[in-house]
Amino acid sequence: MTEDMRLRVVPQSIRRQVEDGLRDAIARGRFAPGEHLPDRVLCELFGASRSVVREAVRLLEAEGLIVVQPNRGPFVAFLSAAEAAQIYEVRGVLEALAGEGFAARASKEERAELRGIFAELAATCPEAGREVLLALKRRFYDVLLRGCRNAYVARMLDQLLNRNTQLRATSLSDPDRLPNTVAELRRVIEAIERRDPEGAAAACREHVRRAAEVALRILREHERARNARAG
Amino acid sequence: MTEDMRLRVVPQSIRRQVEDGLRDAIARGRFAPGEHLPDRVLCELFGASRSVVREAVRLLEAEGLIVVQPNRGPFVAFLSAAEAAQIYEVRGVLEALAGEGFAARASKEERAELRGIFAELAATCPEAGREVLLALKRRFYDVLLRGCRNAYVARMLDQLLNRNTQLRATSLSDPDRLPNTVAELRRVIEAIERRDPEGAAAACREHVRRAAEVALRILREHERARNARAG
DNA sequence: GCGCCAGGATTGTCCGTCAATCAGGCAATA
DNA sequence: TATTGCCTGATTGACGGACAATCCTGGCGC
Structure with missing residues (x-):
């Protein structure tokens, strides 16, 4: 059983940064529940491209923090x-x-x-x-x-x-x-x-x-x- | 408390289809654990674009069915x-x-x-x-x-x-x-x-x-x- | 006041591009 | 021959533009 010596200094992929940033912003109440988050806005906010933002949104959707309405885009999940x-x-x-x-x-x-x-x-x-x-x-x-x-x-x-x-x-x-x-x-x-x-x-x-x-x-x-x- | 009467005949977005198809293929053992799934392959397999495939992969990653190694791409998760x-x-x-x-x-x-x-x-x-x-x-x-x-x-x-x-x-x-x-x-x-x-x-x-x-x-x-x- | 329609905005999807990185093979060397 | 080092091809990570389909809004006519 050898130790894992590989270095993990990967400068955190941009997608991961957007992901974490968005998750944090929502958890912290930076975005209000029910708020609409068009990807244009998120792109500007994080300075990332649409592909990256959309992948991140998809992840947060899976986590339940965001709900994506078809053809309407992502909204901050509301908690009843x-x-x-x-x-x-x-x-x-x-x-x-x-x-x-x-x-x-x-x-x-x-x-x-x-x-x-x-x-x-x-x-x-x-x-x-x-x-x-x-x-x-x-x-x-x-x-x-x-x-x-x-x-x-x-x-x-x-x-x-x-x-x-x-x-x-x-x-x-x-x-x-x-x-x-x-x-x-x-x-x-x-x-x-x-x-x-x-x-x-x-x-x-x-x-x-x-x-x-x-x-x-x-x-x-x-x-x-x-x-x-x-x- | 009114019922939701809207029809939901949305022909299931392509991304969702890829998602379900991939999930199903993995669960059914169509792909072996540890198998490499380059997006090129997935694109051809599902006839979808890279963006769509990547979003789907991201979701399955969140579900734990796929692990994505940095710069190496998605692999079918192995279950020890x-x-x-x-x-x-x-x-x-x-x-x-x-x-x-x-x-x-x-x-x-x-x-x-x-x-x-x-x-x-x-x-x-x-x-x-x-x-x-x-x-x-x-x-x-x-x-x-x-x-x-x-x-x-x-x-x-x-x-x-x-x-x-x-x-x-x-x-x-x-x-x-x-x-x-x-x-x-x-x-x-x-x-x-x-x-x-x-x-x-x-x-x-x-x-x-x-x-x-x-x-x-x-x-x-x-x-x-x-x-x-x-x- | 009500329904209808056009226009703008946003999403869903695709494509091409480019740099960074990884895997594997090939050659040079001890 | 075995090891080392390098190079090349393949793949990912990320970007931006493009286009149709869809939705929302506001104004128009009745």
């Missing part, structure tokens, strides 16, 4: 409360699987890393701002997905997390939510520390369930408000 | 035993979720449809041939995914199923396997009939666990044989 509920349902089982895998298979270093990020999160005051919190949770999940030793869980959960970064922004913005989040994640960490896959899975599931409760309540309120305005 | 194990792990939880959702939310008609397909499957003799069995299982899953009322479970599970159609071909080819498959699915059906989401989930999980056992055993044997020849 019903869809969000479905996403949380899937996220629950996948995150449980990730936690279980991490507890069972992560290295000592990875466990330490996760603990470190959790400590940062626990020490962060609620007024620190959404961006900081989101970045920390992002790092938390990056380590979790890396350490769970299952590329498919990682990829799918990553897609789901991208898909509802907006939601997490709202659920995290609830000032009462942070302490709960920390408490729930602490249970995840503790289960991992005592190498208890079952416990980690249960803790993850519970965490997602609670996050879903908060997010869905907020989302449904928004929708009610919107419907009231509209009709 | 380790990866297969990961896939089955994810498939287990997703299929459980699908079964649970189906038992809880599918319509009377959908339950009847699933029952019908299962009856066909149960009445099929093991000598009927792989193609027939695969087609039946495909239909079974189509109904299950439609009735589970969760588009995300459906999409992700669909990807996983495409990804390992080859495996299911091998696991189904085991003559002793079919009766077991039928027995396992019967438990799924029974749980659904008595509207027992928990039971359906457990039955699905168990079904995947068994299928994984068989498939992984075969796969590992193949790999051992290959390694023996190679080293």
Whole structure:
């Protein structure tokens, strides 16, 4: 079993850059849900050719971040409360699987890393701002997905997390939510520390369930408000 | 809540045709794993332009059916035993979720449809041939995914199923396997009939666990044989 | 006010081009 | 003979233009 010594300094193909840039812009709320993204605009925005932009759009379509209407082009996907509920349902089982895998298979270093990020999160005051919190949770999940030793869980959960970064922004913005989040994640960490896959899975599931409760309540309120305005 | 009455007779864009054709060809084993698919070849094969082919390839890459090596182009993804194990792990939880959702939310008609397909499957003799069995299982899953009322479970599970159609071909080819498959699915059906989401989930999980056992055993044997020849 | 039609804008698809990169063969050398 | 180094052909990554089909908008006539 020889190590892979090849260098990977490939200056990231342009297509990949557009892909990441677009994904990031959408996840960050730089484009509003439902917004139309004609390829002309995207070409100018990224300074890339239409072929590249279209390939990137195709990828984000597969990830669900963009929906392409025939002959109308790409739109930023809109996330209804019903869809969000479905996403949380899937996220629950996948995150449980990730936690279980991490507890069972992560290295000592990875466990330490996760603990470190959790400590940062626990020490962060609620007024620190959404961006900081989101970045920390992002790092938390990056380590979790890396350490769970299952590329498919990682990829799918990553897609789901991208898909509802907006939601997490709202659920995290609830000032009462942070302490709960920390408490729930602490249970995840503790289960991992005592190498208890079952416990980690249960803790993850519970965490997602609670996050879903908060997010869905907020989302449904928004929708009610919107419907009231509209009709 | 008005129904969508618009006709959708859009003659399926060429890109979509290429996409489906390619996916189908790979899943059916028309291309061998590891095979190189230069776009020139694909263009001739489908009679489409390079742009279209490349977009389609990009999508299948996102689905994991194809891996694109930088500057070398697309290759049919190879499925190692380790990866297969990961896939089955994810498939287990997703299929459980699908079964649970189906038992809880599918319509009377959908339950009847699933029952019908299962009856066909149960009445099929093991000598009927792989193609027939695969087609039946495909239909079974189509109904299950439609009735589970969760588009995300459906999409992700669909990807996983495409990804390992080859495996299911091998696991189904085991003559002793079919009766077991039928027995396992019967438990799924029974749980659904008595509207027992928990039971359906457990039955699905168990079904995947068994299928994984068989498939992984075969796969590992193949790999051992290959390694023996190679080293 | 309503339906219809023309015009502009956008997409779907194709094509040709060019540089960068990779694989394989060929020659030169030890 | 075996190894090294180079060169050439093939392929990808990316660009831009082009054209028909389709959709949306706004104005026109009734």
